[in-house]
Each structure stands twice: as C-alpha cells, then as structure tokens.
Amino acid sequence: MITTPAPSHAAAARQWFLARADLDALIAGLRDSGRRVIGPTIREDAIVYDEIQSAADLPAGWHDEQSAGRYRLERRTDEQVFGYTVGPTSWKRFTFPPNLPIASAHRTGSFGFEQPTPDAPPVAFVGVRACEIAALEIQDRVFLGGQFTDEDFRARRASAFIVAVQCTTSSGTCFCTSMGTGPEVHGGYDILMTEIDGGFVVHAGSPEGAAIVAKLPTRRPSHAEAGAAVDRVESVRTQMGEPLPMAGIDERLKLQLDHPRWAVVADRCVECGNCTMACPTCFCTSVVEKSDMEGKRSTTDRQWDSCFDVAFAKVAGGDFRSRPRDRYRQWLTHKFSTWFDQFGSSGCVGCGRCITWCPVAIDVREELGVIAPPIAPVIRPVAVEPVAASPGSYSIARVAAVRPETEDTSTLTLTDVDPAFLAGRPGQFVMIALPAFPAVPISISRFRANGIDLTIRAVGPTSTALTNLHPGAKVGLRGPLGTFWPVEEAYGRHAVVVAGGVGLSPLHGLVDALVANHDRFESVSLFYGSRTPEDQLFRDDLDTWSASKAIDVAITVDRAGPEWKGRVGVVTGLFDMISWDCTKVTAFVVGPERMMQASVQGLISKGVPADRICVSMERHMECGIGLCGHCQMAGRFVCKDGPVFRLNELGDLFNREGI
Amino acid sequence: MATSGRTARPRVAVAKFASCDGCQLTLLDLEDELLEIVSRFDIVEFPEATSRRSPGPYDIVFVEGSVSAPEHIDQIKELRKQARILITIGACATAGGIQALRNWADHDAYRAAVYAHPEWIESLAKATPIAEHVKVDGELRGCPIDPGQLTELLTAVLVGRRPQIRDEAVCRECKRKGIVCLVVARGEACMGPVTTSGCNALCPSYDRGCYGCFGPRANANAKSWSTGLLRSGRPPEEVRRLFAGFTGYAEPFRSVITELGETKG
Structure with a gap:
C-alpha cells in the first residue's frame, strides 16, 4: 500500500511500545487479517525474505557482515530481531516475480491468445528498510508511472501491507545516505517500527496499519524509549560516514x-x-x-x-x-x-x-x-496519461494476402484488425505473435481501408514462420506502438525520403501520405538504394511512384548485372541531384545503421538542419512498451520514445558504438 | 507454417563415441513425453534402446561422446554424411568430456598405468569434441544433458523454430530460484559465473558449487574468474582442477588450465 508520510510532530503522539516478547502478536495479527507474511529468516547462511509463520522464524540475535563480494552471518551480543541490514533477497521478488506467466496461446480448432488475470492475494512484508521503500517507489515509477503500466505489478503492490523497520545498524556496503534514501524511513509504510532495548517503538502510517496496531498489547513509550528510537537511527548515519559526492x-x-x-x-x-x-x-x-x-x-x-x-x-x-x-x-x-x-x-x-x-x-x-567523481535523487515527474498494458494482450487479425517481395522478404496484408491499427500512423510498429513463437516487432508498411500491411524479412524462427503463412491464417497483434513520422512538420518544405534496403518498409506508409498530400509540400522525393535490383522492395509501387508527378524517385543499387539500366552506387551518391535550398528540407531516413549514418552526414553537409532529419532506429524488442528493458539506447526506450527520432534528440548517440 | 507439409516422421538416430551413455539415457528418461516422441519421430537407430539396426540417411542424428580412438574419426565423418541435422549431446561430445583431461598428460604413461596390457589399447593422444572433426548443427550441453532442453529441442524441430536454449550464467538461475550465493555467503568454490545455464542450477540447489559441466558460456570471463578464485586464497592446483572438470578442454577454460600448469599424473 502506498501511503503518505505523517507529519513528524503528530507522529510522536501516535507512537506505541511493543515488547519484544509480544512481537509474535504482530505476526499473528497480520496472519489473522488474511495476509501471508513475508519476512526475514535464516536460510542457507543468510538472512533471506521468505514466508514466516511466527516471530520465532525471525533472525533474532544475528547480524550480517558485508563487504565487496563477501557476506557472513555473525552472532550479535544482544537479541535484536532486526539487527542486520539487507540480504540477498529484495522485495521485488514478490512484487515483480522472477518468473511470471504472461500469456498463453492456442490454435486447436480456434485461434487465440489469453492473458492471466493478475492474482495477488493479500500479503504483508515485514522488515522493509528505508532504501527498500525507495526501491519499491522507483519500481512504481517504472511500472506505473509511464505511458504503459504493468497491471500485474499494480495488483501485487496494492495487495502488499508494509511493515517498515528503521535501520539501527549499517554494513560495509551500505550507502543510502549518499543516495538520499535513508537511513530514516519517511513514508510508504503501513506500520513503522524502531527496535530499542527490550522492544519496538511502533507507529501506524495508514488506517490499515492503525487497525493492526490497535489489537497489539502495546503501551505508550516513555520519553527515554522514544528518544532512544531517534538516537538509534541517527547513529547509523554516523556509522556510514561522509556521503559520497553524488551531486550531478x-x-x-x-x-x-x-x-x-x-x-x-x-x-x-x-x-x-x-x-x-x-x-x-x-x-x-x-x-x-x-x-x-x-x-x-x-x-x-x-x-x-x-x-x-x-x-x-x-x-x-x-x-x-x-x-x-x-x-x-x-x-x-x-x-x-x-x-x-x-x-x-x-x-x-x-x-x-x-x-x-x-x-x-x-x-x-x-x-x-x-x-565520474561523484545527488540526491530529484524526482522529475513525467506527465503522461498511463495506458494499462500487458505484454500478453493480443488482438487477432487475419492474413488476407501474402506477397513475396524478395527472396527472403514478404508482405502480409492483414484484415479484421482491431480499429486501433487503422488509426495508426506511418512509422509505428506492431508486436506480432503466433502460438509457440515469441513475438517480434514489425513496422507497419501500409495502411489500407480495412487493414494493414507488414513487410517481414525471414531472419529468425518467428519471421520465417510469418512469411510462410497462407491467406486465412490468423496472427496475434499488439499496437500500434511507438512514435511516427512527423509529416505535418514538412508542410511547405521539401520532403526527402532516404531508404536503404528493407528500410523502405517503415517509410512506405510515409511515402503514401506524402504522395496523397503532395500539394502541401514544396517537393516530394524518394532516394532508394539497395544491394542489388533483386533486393528492392515494393517494385510495383516504385514503378507507380516513378510514373507519378507527385514524387521524384531516384533509385540506385550497389551492384547489378548487365540487364540493370539504372544507377549503380551508394544512396548518398544520389544526393548530388539535390538542387534545392537544403535549409528547407525535412528528411526521413531508414536503413542499415551505417547507411543511415552516411546518409545523415551527407544531408547535414548539404545544409539540412539536424532537427529536420528524422530517423527510425532498430533495437532488440520483446515487450514493445518500455517494460522489458531490451531496446534501451542510453536514456531512451526505442520502442516507446522511438522508433522515430529527430536527429537532434539523439545527439552523439546516433554515431556512437556500443550504446 | 513450417509444420505443414510434413509427410513422414523425421528419422532419428542416436550414436555414441567415447562416453558413458548417460546422455542417451536422458532420452529414455523422458517418461512423460516418450510416447509422444516416438509417435512423432521415427527413432530408427538407438543401440541403447533397441538392437534393431537401420542405415542412414537420417533427418536428425544425436551424437554422444568424444572422438577418442583412431576409428572414431572416419566414423563421425561417415555419420555426418548420413545426417541432415547433427546435434551433439553432452560434455564429451561438445567439449571432449572428462576423458579430455589426458590432453594435458602423458598419454602413454596413463595407458601403462591403467591397463594391464596397454599394447592392446588403441586410443588417440587427445580426446576431442565432435565439432573439431565435422560441422555440428546444434548442441545440448551438460553431464548429463538436461531433459527439459532435450524436449525443447525436439519440439522446436517439429514446430520449425529455433530452440530457446539460453546462454547465460548459472548464477542467473540461482538468483531466479532464490538460492543464496555459495561463493559470497560461504566462500565456496563455484564455476557458476563462467558456466552456461540449462541445469536450473542443479548443484547449487543441493548446496554444492557448480562443477561447470555445461561448459563455458559465450562471454565467459574465465581469466577474471580464475584470478578471483586465486585471490580468495585458493592454491593454483585447486583452481586448475575446478576448471579441468567435465569441460576443461573447451575454451576459454582450456587456456586457464594450461596457464595454471600441467596435469600431474
């Protein structure tokens, strides 16, 4: 449960003292309230978080010695229950499980994808430290604070009752004071406990917490006890020494x-x-x-x-x-x-x-x-309307046609698609899946009145299976996803499309839009390069566009046989044909990364402004909604912050290796 | 779909070279799946299970064991010709196995020490993985192989997709299972950080360090790990022995072993 901090002056008035001998009343009270209790317990020579049945399972009298690469349990000289710091387990194991079924699919008779409903029975976390509350709140922002939200995490987090414990000791690897997350717990709990001699100073941080505390055999703490609780936590700050200089x-x-x-x-x-x-x-x-x-x-x-x-x-x-x-x-x-x-x-x-x-x-x-010789975290809220999402929720579409483009690439026309896809924009992509095959990201190459086209190169098992489908087959779709080409920004300017190889696929829908609205642009042109004439996509469309007055088309290939009458050479060679004022160009570039780098360099040297060059980036994607982490490019998720970026947004990331 | 157009069950052969047969037995141990496997695959050659013999060609050949005797070289080359897909199974076939420990030793002295009539024994001075002799299309690691990975491979062949066999540290399986690190919490020796996963952290689940039987993972930093083990106070002979278990002849374990000194016979 997410709670807000109580004002500290009022807090003192609502403190209680619970004797150590009565700690089991708390565990029993939590269990009686229908919650499974997860807390610290000793297993495999460490203090781990696991289900506990009673206070006897807690690590009373133990302490953890920690340094880089080393963890050892040691006996304490007293019987403190929470006299250790943090162990190998973190609470994410329970809010974000290491293995989670997210979807199932079938094609036995019918064809479909199902996703499980989040199942999060009530649970209580006992012994949550200040840094750990900060961690849960960070994952709240990751999973619930952005454009897409993780509903399984939301359910698990909402069902968790938090019994926080103030740290009264630190270990050699603790540095919460450097990160501004501890040692004091400031909020985010239902009950807060500070261990002192003989027991705990207890405070409720939520109505649910107050209901549990009300049933405990407590009394008011003495002034000395309340003071000892404050001193214990303060001493941890001293133990940790000077914070690291983390500013900036x-x-x-x-x-x-x-x-x-x-x-x-x-x-x-x-x-x-x-x-x-x-x-x-x-x-x-x-x-x-x-x-x-x-x-x-x-x-x-x-x-x-x-x-x-x-x-x-x-x-x-x-x-x-x-x-x-x-x-x-x-x-x-x-x-x-x-x-x-x-x-x-x-x-x-x-x-x-x-x-x-x-x-x-x-x-x-x-x-x-x-x-980077070493900030307290500054929360910069990102204002977006969240969309409840699940990487397991697919809508079904039907394959209406399969057209081979090249030896290894085919275009699938999908109909009976969810209307959301028809409202998509050129540049966006979908996650497409078949039962038994992991989902893959594919750009929408064309929007039709009643469906979309996906142009797919058979490079892996899923893409191969997709290109082998026949009309009538069904597929699962999520989307449309990601950013799109900012077509309107090129109104009144020279719209230049630069494509390399299969890079024409995410640009096809854009070219359609430019051609349909050609009188809104100063000019529209397409520069297309591929390895050989046989590697060209959309050959019929290229012929149609070449014959059209709405767009100028220039095509080149890296190499060709004698039957090829067109140009040979790299695509940047076509830029010599540009005779316009390049400051009035808006360019859209997609192709292999090296081809994009060369094209962008060519355009910039001709005077095209960097904020007028848009590129579409490729990265490994598994979820498509910024939750799985695969597609990160420095601070960007290519799936939701991209795939279409303005060059100036990427800065020097665009040409950098290993990002 | 890739499954459409399949007219006959794939013809499968299981062959062995120098090995203990344990990996082949994994196939027979797939008790729950065995009926479905034999209904979908035509297992024509499997000496461990049947005395029926059947010549190639085969769609899939599973090869167990390392090349260890002179006749093995021609045999594996012939088998390769008969196989559309050749999959090596187990530490012996994929890395040379425990018998490859002799690769650092005096072969003749070993032979004389072990056998009453060493002159009757024909063996090569080195035991080598199958891939040193013929092209291999896929491999299942481990000593023995993991039944789950074998089922996944068979399923993937039928469905027509790439088997989902991950190459990550055994540590990752420990962490997902919630096993406390034996190295950090107890100071025990463990090959988990450099060994590829697939066993579901079997040894650490039973409170023992990983023996490395699945062999090095693609980006195994064996050099740093051996340095770390030495720095924790272990003698070089102990560290060498850790790397020289079931898969020591596979790089980069091989280089660590060579660097730490010759095997003492």
Whole structure:
C-alpha cells in the first residue's frame, strides 16, 4: 500500500511500545487479517525474505557482515530481531516475480491468445528498510508511472501491507545516505517500527496499519524509549560516514562515455549479471515461449533478464552492445544517469547489494569515483496519461494476402484488425505473435481501408514462420506502438525520403501520405538504394511512384548485372541531384545503421538542419512498451520514445558504438 | 507454417563415441513425453534402446561422446554424411568430456598405468569434441544433458523454430530460484559465473558449487574468474582442477588450465 508520510510532530503522539516478547502478536495479527507474511529468516547462511509463520522464524540475535563480494552471518551480543541490514533477497521478488506467466496461446480448432488475470492475494512484508521503500517507489515509477503500466505489478503492490523497520545498524556496503534514501524511513509504510532495548517503538502510517496496531498489547513509550528510537537511527548515519559526492552524477557520467576505466572494469567483470538480479530496482525481462510438440498450445513466461546477457541487445543483423565494456557501461550509466531521463530519479538506492553479491568484488562506489567523481535523487515527474498494458494482450487479425517481395522478404496484408491499427500512423510498429513463437516487432508498411500491411524479412524462427503463412491464417497483434513520422512538420518544405534496403518498409506508409498530400509540400522525393535490383522492395509501387508527378524517385543499387539500366552506387551518391535550398528540407531516413549514418552526414553537409532529419532506429524488442528493458539506447526506450527520432534528440548517440 | 507439409516422421538416430551413455539415457528418461516422441519421430537407430539396426540417411542424428580412438574419426565423418541435422549431446561430445583431461598428460604413461596390457589399447593422444572433426548443427550441453532442453529441442524441430536454449550464467538461475550465493555467503568454490545455464542450477540447489559441466558460456570471463578464485586464497592446483572438470578442454577454460600448469599424473 502506498501511503503518505505523517507529519513528524503528530507522529510522536501516535507512537506505541511493543515488547519484544509480544512481537509474535504482530505476526499473528497480520496472519489473522488474511495476509501471508513475508519476512526475514535464516536460510542457507543468510538472512533471506521468505514466508514466516511466527516471530520465532525471525533472525533474532544475528547480524550480517558485508563487504565487496563477501557476506557472513555473525552472532550479535544482544537479541535484536532486526539487527542486520539487507540480504540477498529484495522485495521485488514478490512484487515483480522472477518468473511470471504472461500469456498463453492456442490454435486447436480456434485461434487465440489469453492473458492471466493478475492474482495477488493479500500479503504483508515485514522488515522493509528505508532504501527498500525507495526501491519499491522507483519500481512504481517504472511500472506505473509511464505511458504503459504493468497491471500485474499494480495488483501485487496494492495487495502488499508494509511493515517498515528503521535501520539501527549499517554494513560495509551500505550507502543510502549518499543516495538520499535513508537511513530514516519517511513514508510508504503501513506500520513503522524502531527496535530499542527490550522492544519496538511502533507507529501506524495508514488506517490499515492503525487497525493492526490497535489489537497489539502495546503501551505508550516513555520519553527515554522514544528518544532512544531517534538516537538509534541517527547513529547509523554516523556509522556510514561522509556521503559520497553524488551531486550531478547523471550529467557527469554522460561526459565520460569514452573513459578508459570502462575497459578496465570490464576486464574484471565476469558478466554473471548478479548485480542486476540482486538490485531491487532492475526491471529487465525476456520472454520464454514453451509449446506442445505440435506447436498448437503455448505459454509465454516473463523472466528476469540482465543487460549483461550476450543476447540482450542482439537483433537479426548483429549486436548493439557487443563488447563487455559496452554492457558494463550500459548498466552503470543506466543506474546512475539515464534512469533520471527515463523515470525522473536515480535507479540506485544505495542498498549495496550489487557490491556484496558481486563474485569478483566490483564496488560501484569505487568505479563511479574513478569514472565520474561523484545527488540526491530529484524526482522529475513525467506527465503522461498511463495506458494499462500487458505484454500478453493480443488482438487477432487475419492474413488476407501474402506477397513475396524478395527472396527472403514478404508482405502480409492483414484484415479484421482491431480499429486501433487503422488509426495508426506511418512509422509505428506492431508486436506480432503466433502460438509457440515469441513475438517480434514489425513496422507497419501500409495502411489500407480495412487493414494493414507488414513487410517481414525471414531472419529468425518467428519471421520465417510469418512469411510462410497462407491467406486465412490468423496472427496475434499488439499496437500500434511507438512514435511516427512527423509529416505535418514538412508542410511547405521539401520532403526527402532516404531508404536503404528493407528500410523502405517503415517509410512506405510515409511515402503514401506524402504522395496523397503532395500539394502541401514544396517537393516530394524518394532516394532508394539497395544491394542489388533483386533486393528492392515494393517494385510495383516504385514503378507507380516513378510514373507519378507527385514524387521524384531516384533509385540506385550497389551492384547489378548487365540487364540493370539504372544507377549503380551508394544512396548518398544520389544526393548530388539535390538542387534545392537544403535549409528547407525535412528528411526521413531508414536503413542499415551505417547507411543511415552516411546518409545523415551527407544531408547535414548539404545544409539540412539536424532537427529536420528524422530517423527510425532498430533495437532488440520483446515487450514493445518500455517494460522489458531490451531496446534501451542510453536514456531512451526505442520502442516507446522511438522508433522515430529527430536527429537532434539523439545527439552523439546516433554515431556512437556500443550504446 | 513450417509444420505443414510434413509427410513422414523425421528419422532419428542416436550414436555414441567415447562416453558413458548417460546422455542417451536422458532420452529414455523422458517418461512423460516418450510416447509422444516416438509417435512423432521415427527413432530408427538407438543401440541403447533397441538392437534393431537401420542405415542412414537420417533427418536428425544425436551424437554422444568424444572422438577418442583412431576409428572414431572416419566414423563421425561417415555419420555426418548420413545426417541432415547433427546435434551433439553432452560434455564429451561438445567439449571432449572428462576423458579430455589426458590432453594435458602423458598419454602413454596413463595407458601403462591403467591397463594391464596397454599394447592392446588403441586410443588417440587427445580426446576431442565432435565439432573439431565435422560441422555440428546444434548442441545440448551438460553431464548429463538436461531433459527439459532435450524436449525443447525436439519440439522446436517439429514446430520449425529455433530452440530457446539460453546462454547465460548459472548464477542467473540461482538468483531466479532464490538460492543464496555459495561463493559470497560461504566462500565456496563455484564455476557458476563462467558456466552456461540449462541445469536450473542443479548443484547449487543441493548446496554444492557448480562443477561447470555445461561448459563455458559465450562471454565467459574465465581469466577474471580464475584470478578471483586465486585471490580468495585458493592454491593454483585447486583452481586448475575446478576448471579441468567435465569441460576443461573447451575454451576459454582450456587456456586457464594450461596457464595454471600441467596435469600431474
């Protein structure tokens, strides 16, 4: 439950003292209220969060010694129940489970996709620390604060009753004071407890919390007890020492993308991904598709994944972050820098789990100190209307026609589509799925009166299966997704479309719109390059456009046989034909990344303003709605902030390797 | 769909070279799926299960074991000619297996120490993975292989998609399962950070460090991990032995072993 902080002067008046011997009354009270209780307990030589039955399961008298790559349990000299810091588990395990079924599909007789209804029975989290509340609130912003929301997370979060505990000790890897998240708990709880000698000073932060506290055998705390509670927490601040200088860390890191230390730390990093798994805010996932042997029934599970995975940023043509240093830089800069751009705060709460649980003892505090000598999180709210979304919710469309374009590429015309797709805009894409095949992102290449076209290159199992479909087959669709070409901004200007190879597909709908409204533009032209004449897409449409007065078409190929009468050479060679005032050009560019870089360079050298050049970026996508983390390009999610970007929005990211 | 147009069941053969047969048995151990598997695949050659013999060509050949004896070289080349798809199964076939420990040793001395009549034994000085001799279309790792991965591979062949076999650290399976890290919390030795997943963190689930039987993952930083193990105070011989288990002959484990010294016979 998300609660607001109570005013501190009023808080003192509503404090109670619960004797340690009576702690079980709290656990019993929570269980009696119909909640499963999750709390700290000792298992496998660590204090983990797991279901507890009574106060006897809690780690009374134990403490955790932590340093980089090392965690040991030690006996305390007293019987404090919460006299440890944070262990290997984080609460995200219960609000954002490591494995979650998100969809199932079938084609036995009927064809369909189903998604499970979020199932989140009431639960109580006991022993939640200040940094952990900050982490839950960060995941609130990730999953519930943006354009698309995760309804499973919403249900689990709403059903969780939070019993927060003030830290009365710190470990060697704690740095909450540096991140501005602790040690004091300031809100976000139903009950707050501070452990002192003999018991707890207890305070309710919500009506539900007050109802539980009211049934406990409590008394008013003495002045000394209330004072001891404040002092205990204050002493933790002192124990942790000077906070790290974190002011402006987000901007500082952005200036250090080429620092030599990235390669040094990557040499040590074993890329096990334990930091991302242990991190209470990391949210990246992948889907695993399981099917019966006929491929007629399948289930899709979402699993915790990590940006350290070798396949994490891979697409059919290659890997955007192919070097370990690219992947380490992605993790650290995301946590401490680009997270601010995406979610308005740091992605780090200073819990230290990534340091303790790193098997090669990499300490992010040390790395930050070397790379960008080290802000309290500033919440910059992003005002968007959220859309409840689920990566498992598909609508069904029917294949009306399949047209081969090239040897490996075909265009599917889909009808009976949800009306939302007809209202889509050129440049947007869909996630398309078949039972037993993982969903893939495909640009909408054409909008028709009663359907859409998707042009698909058979590069993987799903795209191959899609191009092998026959008319009448059904597919699952989500979308339309992503940003679109800003056609209106080119009114009164020279609209220039530059396409390379299959890059013409996301531009086809745009060309249709430009041709249909050609009198609104100073001129409309298409420059299209492909490897060979056989690699050209939409050959009939190219002929129609070439014959039309509404658009000038120039075509080139890298190489061709003697039967080819057209131009040979790279697409940028066609720019010599441009005779207009290039400051009045709006350009739309799609193709392989190197072709786009060369084209953009060519256009800029001719005087086209950077904010008038739009590109469509390609990245690995699994959810399409900014929740799985795969498509991140520094602070951008290519799926929801893109795929269409203005060049000036991307800055130097556009030409940078390993982002 | 890729499944349409399938007229006959794929002809499957299971073959073995130097190995213990444990991986083949995984197929027989798929008790719940076995009936469906034999109804969809025509298993024509499977010495572990049937004495019926059937010559190639085959649609799929599963190969267990490493190339360890002189006759194996011609046999695997012939088998490759008969196979449309050749899949290696297990640590022996994919990495050389435990018998590849001799690759760092004096072969003749080993032979003389083990056998009463070493002159009767014909074996190669090195045990090598199948992929060193012929093109391999796919592999299932492990000692033995994981039944879930085998089912997924068979399903993927039938459905016509790429099998979803991930290449990530065993650590990731531990973390998803909620297993406390044995390295960090106890200081135990574990090959999980450099070993590819697929076993669902079997050994750590039973309170033991990973033995690395699934072999190195694509981006295994074996150098850093061996350095880390040495830095934690382990003698080089112990670290070498950790890497030289079931898959030591696979790079980059092989380089770590070579760097840490020769096997002591």
